Amino acid sequence: METLFIILAAVCGFVGLAGSILPALPGPPLSFIGLLLLLLCDGADISSTSLWVSGIFLVIVSILDYVAPIWFTNLSGGSKQSTRGSLIGMVAGLFIFPPWGLIFGPFIGAFIGELVAQATTGKALKVALMSFLGFVLTTGMKIIYGGILLFMIIKEIIQLLFP
Numbered sequence: 372m373e374t375l376f377i378i379l380a381a382v383c384g385f386v387g388l389a390g391s392i393l394p395a396l397p398g399p400p401l402s403f404i405g406l407l408l409l410l411l412c413d414g415a416d417i418s419s420t421s422l423w424v425s426g427i428f429l430v431i432v433s434i435l436d437y438v439a440p441i442w443f444t445n446l447s448g449g450s451k452q453s454t455r456g457s458l459i460g461m462v463a464g465l466f467i468f469p470p471w472g473l474i475f476g477p478f479i480g481a482f483i484g485e486l487v488a489q490a491t492t493g494k495a496l497k498v499a500l501m502s503f504l505g506f507v508l509t510t511g512m513k514i515i516y517g518g519i520l521l522f523m524i525i526k527e528i529i530q531l532l533f534p
Contacts (some may be wrong), residue, residue: 456484
């Protein structure tokens, strides 16, 4: 049974890291679940401090993932159309022009959304840049979180397999 938990933990760790970039996968929660799965193995050496800190950062990263792009868009005076456009651009970009569409889709979507809201081209560009900045920052946070947890998972698996 431990072998199953180890395999599931590794899969959750790798899929969690991929989910930090792909919008269809809940990356940070999957990474945390991978860490939790290792607790079910005899001999697991994960401190309660590591679990608490990882859990607190999971909550922070998850909240910021939703709030930061909207906050950045609103900070630049963007409309709801630009926020929606950014989300639509990210999803459409993932399927139409991967991987570049995932990177530039939110920018293009926010720009078009702001133009639909009757903004000037200059304002639409400013809003799109701020939306893109929010997307880049939150994606970066998720990648760092997922990478750290994947490192912790791999380190723990190595210690479990080769005591």
